[in-house]
Amino acid sequence: MAYSLLAETFTEYGIAVSFLLLRFFARIKMVGIRGLQLGDAFAAAAVIFYSLMTAGIYLLEEHGNNIGLTAQTAMEVPDSKVPELILGSKLAFLNWIWYLCFLWCLKGVLLDLYYKIGTGLASHERVAVAMGVFTFASWLVCVLTHVCICLPPWRSWQIKPYPGDNCTIRGPNYIVIATMNCLTDFGIMLIPMPLLFKVKVHWSKKLVLGAFFGSGMFVIIATILRAYYSLRSISDLPIALGWADREGFVAAITVSLPGIKPLFSKKTWFPESSQPRNQAYGSEGFSSGFTKTAGSGTDSRPDPIDRYFEMQTNHAWRHGRGVQRLGSGASDEEEIIADESCAGFKAHDNIGHDIYVTREYRVSREESSRE
Numbered sequence: 001m002a003y004s005l006l007a008e009t010f011t012e013y014g015i016a017v018s019f020l021l022l023r024f025f026a027r028i029k030m031v032g033i034r035g036l037q038l039g040d041a042f043a044a045a046a047v048i049f050y051s052l053m054t055a056g057i058y059l060l061e062e063h064g065n066n067i068g069l070t071a072q073t074a075m076e077v078p079d080s081k082v083p084e085l086i087l088g089s090k091l092a093f094l095n096w097i098w099y100l101c102f103l104w105c106l107k108g109v110l111l112d113l114y115y116k117i118g119t120g121l122a123s124h125e126r127v128a129v130a131m132g133v134f135t136f137a138s139w140l141v142c143v144l145t146h147v148c149i150c151l152p153p154w155r156s157w158q159i160k161p162y163p164g165d166n167c168t169i170r171g172p173n174y175i176v177i178a179t180m181n182c183l184t185d186f187g188i189m190l191i192p193m194p195l196l197f198k199v200k201v202h203w204s205k206k207l208v209l210g211a212f213f214g215s216g217m218f219v220i221i222a223t224i225l226r227a228y229y230s231l232r233s234i235s236d237l238p239i240a241l242g243w244a245d246r247e248g249f250v251a252a253i254t255v256s257l258p259g260i261k262p263l264f265s266k267k268t269w270f271p272e273s274s275q276p277r278n279q280a281y282g283s284e285g286f287s288s289g290f291t292k293t294a295g296s297g298t299d300s301r302p303d304p305i306d307r308y309f310e311m312q313t314n315h316a317w318r319h320g321r322g323v324q325r326l327g328s329g330a331s332d333e334e335e336i337i338a339d340e341s342c343a344g345f346k347a348h349d350n351i352g353h354d355i356y357v358t359r360e361y362r363v364s365r366e367e368s369s370r371e
Contacts, residue, residue, distance in 0.1 A: 005238045005242055006057070009057050009058070009241070009245050010054065010058075012245055012248075012249040013050065013051075013054045013249075015249070015253075016050065016252035017047060017051075017252070019252060019256035019257075020043055020046065020047050020050075020252055020256050021047075022256065022259075022260050023043060023256045023259035023260055024040070026259055026262055027259055029263075038112045039109045039113055042105045042106070042108035045105045045108075046105035046255075049098050049101040050252065052094075052095075053095055053098040053099050053244075053248065056091050056092075056094065057095070057241050057245065059088070059091050060088055060237065061238075062088075063085070063088035064081075064084065065085060065088035065089040065091070065092045065157075065237065066085055066089045066157065066158070066162075066163070066168050067092060067168050067235065068235045068236070068237065069159070069162055069168065071161070071162040074162035075160060077159055077160065082159050082160065085159050086157050086158075086159060089157035089159070092156075092237070093153075093157060095241075096170070097143065097146065099244055100139060100143060101139075102248055103247070104135065104139040104184075106251050106252060106255045107135050107185070107188060108135075109255050111131065111132050111135060111188060111191075114128055114191040114192050115128040117191075117195060118192070118195060124191075128191055131184075131191055134184065135184045135187075135188070138180035138181075138183065138184050139180075141176065141180055142173075142176060142177045142180050145172065145173060145176045145177070146173055146177075149166045149170060150164070150166050150167035150170070169235055171231065171234055174230050174231050174240075175231075178223055178226070178227035181223045185216045185219050185220050185223070186220060188216065189217070196209055196210055212257075212258070215254045216254065218254060219250055222243075222246060222247040222250045222251070223247055225243060225247075226243035229243050230243055230244075
């Protein structure tokens with residue numbers, strides 16, 4: 001049977017979108033529509049751009065384009081065929097942008113997830129934010145490269161006379177986009193690694209979570225292969241389109257897996273911890289100790305990396321970072337959460353789909369000596 005680009009494209013699209021929709025199902029089931037967050041918005045945008053990209057591949061197969069033409073063959077194109085090739089060339093121009101938006105939206109899903117993992121850790125938050133800024137800047141660089149490589153832009157869909165290689169096969173695009181893509185994927189993949197190295201759990205669980213965090217390597221490999229094979233056959237558009245779709249397919253599944261996990265298991269990633277089991281937990285399933293010894297005025301913070309990995313969501317912890325000590329006139333000196341929104345919160349009420357950070361609040365009491 002002859003190879004069919006459209007058959008592969010629609011098969012991969014169906015599987016990848018099924019994973020993304022399953023992620024939405026898990027998310028809505030666990031936290032409700034009102035509980036959806038920024039990462040979910042990125043995932044929804046990714047589905048839209050992936051759909052546009054797939055439709056673009058189909059239409060490019062139908063209409064053709066100026067890719068593969070030369071100065072001689074362009075002049076030989078019948079005038080009756082020119083309008084159709086112009087339409088196909090416009091679609092090829094747009095498909096690059098849809099492709100970039102699709103992949104970078106998937107990066108946004110992971111950035112949102114990894115930011116939450118270390119919420120409360122200033123150094124982790126700074127790294128995640130810096131990586132987010134770099135990721136946006138890299139997307140902007142890729143889009144500007146694509147648009148500015150052929151000016152004025154309308155030359156990108158010009159048929160006669162031949163506008164030049166930069167306006168048709170766009171070789172520099174593959175190099176710039178592959179470089180920015182790999183750099184951002186690698187950087188995003190490294191964000192949670194310091195937490196993994198410091199967390200106090202069995203080495204086998206570290207390996208499992210390390211494999212989870214390192215799954216971005218599959219996307220990096222797909223990116224490199226796409227650039228290599230596309231540049232090797234740069235005038236053969238179906239090869240470039242096929243590898244672009246495979247890259248998106250791998251990325252969509254990799255990003256969706258964390259959100260699908262709660263449908264099959266609500267167990268924590270790291271069920272063991274050095275913290276007592278009777279402590280009150282926050283909401284986001286990645287708990288850390290936070291305690292102050294009453295009467296002494298000193299903070300005692302356990303290793304902030306000694307946390308649970310769980311898949312659940314509630315936002316009360318975001319408003320309850322403070323700890324307040326009761327006055328000495330109270331019958332007992334004890335600590336309370338400064339924000340009443342955290343009062344009475346029951347641990348593990350809602351199970352969501354991402355790995356979040358739980359702020360763990362410990363109530364400690366100092367026995368008064370009354371002799």
